[in-house]
Amino acid sequence: MRLSIEPTARTEFGPGVVTDLPAYVDTLTRTRAFVVTDRGLRATGIVGRVEKILASAGLEHAVHEDVGPNPSTAELDRGAARLREFGDAAVIALGGGSALDAAKGISLLAGNPGAAAADADRLWEAQAGLPLIAVPTTSGTGAETNGFGVTEDPCARRKVYIGHPSVKPRIAVLDPELTLSLPPAVTAATGLDALVHGIESLASRGSSPVSAAYAAQAVTLIGRWLPVAHRDGGDLEARSQLMLGAHLAGHALTLSGLGLVHGLGHALTAHTGTPHGIALAAVLEEVMAFTAPSAPAAFEAVGRALHVTPEPDWAEASIAAVREISGALGIKRPLRELGVTTDLIPAIAAGALADAVTKNAPRQPSEEETVDLLRSVF
Template identity: 75%
Template structure:
């Protein structure tokens, strides 16, 4: 693919190409706002990206505030603090800057700020709440596709589970896909976020909620990610690889928004909640095992995945083999015993995975005993 600048209108606006982040002030004013509230994580400033955004906003004479209080697996309390600060700052567009955690947190912060008195722990009730502030999403990883939808996954530390917080009003109105922002991404983060995008594509193909539209997005996503992830992992400065990864992750996000995900994410959420394992690493730990379990009910979907990955013959076994090869090339798969998942905690992780809402979309529905067996196989 030739790297190019692309603007797509209709529904959410997408700006794609090197350097498009410079247009951020224009994107904010296009939403009818003259001020920006930037939500980002605690470590991104060291990369220079936060400073680059601040410089663009300041050069346009735009008033802004930067909220840098988002952790790797954002918790409900972080969203409550961010919402209080946004209410104090006042009317503004929310600029979500960072990886999936920052984007998810920004959605929750925007929604909570527009609904005074609400708490992030009350996420289930907020789906019918009032509107949040408009969002501009600026992802700095190629993985979650969080810029495509209006929900986020955050951790309720008291209940020790993941909760889904969202509303149609906090679906980003503008997605700014600038591959230059991912050039400095470490190889291990490139691998973990890239596998997340690959899983989004594969699970979307096999989801009970799949449709011709989600299949089209997911197939192209799997094609792009499977080809370019190993390249971006080997050479993080390859702008063409970074651009194709960012586009692939975005398309995978569009796919999952339509179709839903499945058991890999159900287990991944539970593993992260119980062990603190980075999301993409948790997914990689069980991807092959879940695909093997699901294959009897997902043969056609996995044949499609095999075609997208260039695997021969086009079969579920070939798709699983291709996934194994990609995970090996980017050195991301690790046994659960190395991720802090004590054997005694596996039954609780299995129960949480079965209870996770995404699991209901999986092609072959498991019970807790089946998930426990998968976890033991990945141990």
């Protein structure tokens, strides 16, 4: 076996570490900051808090809040235009996965005058983007661990991967206090996403001993603490452990890649606008059952990480444990409640099969099998 593992970025973890943002900007040899965040975060008080921290340090900054739940190529283009106008700066990605993904694209496009988000497939060989600091406010995507993001091309009705090594965050600022205000539904959706990252990383064709180590610990932490954080959002210990678990899951997926759950989830979101974590929850247990015969060792690892008793086997026990977690979160919905109609199923199946992540699944589904799987959760 041959492994090539890039050094991880600097990670600052713990309650209150966000107050050191000016010092982190300084380490990037920048004197100005451009904050990219989503439209709804200001209402939580987090954006105002970050602005106050930057202003108190005398750091010139601007805040760009034009990012939606599933950022589009047009939103990235608008953000890049504003960043080019603002000028050289450290980019602070503040928010959930959408804000972090958008910030990477905006940073990359700003460093490549004339480029547009629709050029994503050609930008992997582009010039460097501006340096980025990631400040996640959810415990889900693990987007602070890698240099790519997902954006939606509304014309093609598909997800587009945009990224470059230069926009991998230089510093990840993991402050669990920033997640204390998350409502239970958002905690459930983002946490379920992180759990899937761990599970799919263990079963992925790209899994290695290193990614599996990250993934197994992530599944253990998320499996234990996600239901607690969902039940009591003010439990700082639960929020801290969940954030750390999501971060480890991000490292795992960056090394291993994902699989069919995410392929289906991306296609569901593209066709119905369903939030990412809810789309994943709709198909998770069924994909696990479909995949299990092709990845028995991976499902034993999932079961051990979730501390289950393998009766009658690891796969069934793991699926039962995941079903129990989803049930506690109240997150699983049939597809018909997510806006899917029977005539949409073939298009969703085709979208999933065309998604790059699906090719990383240990068992490759046929078009008929994918349609049958979707019908089983309709």
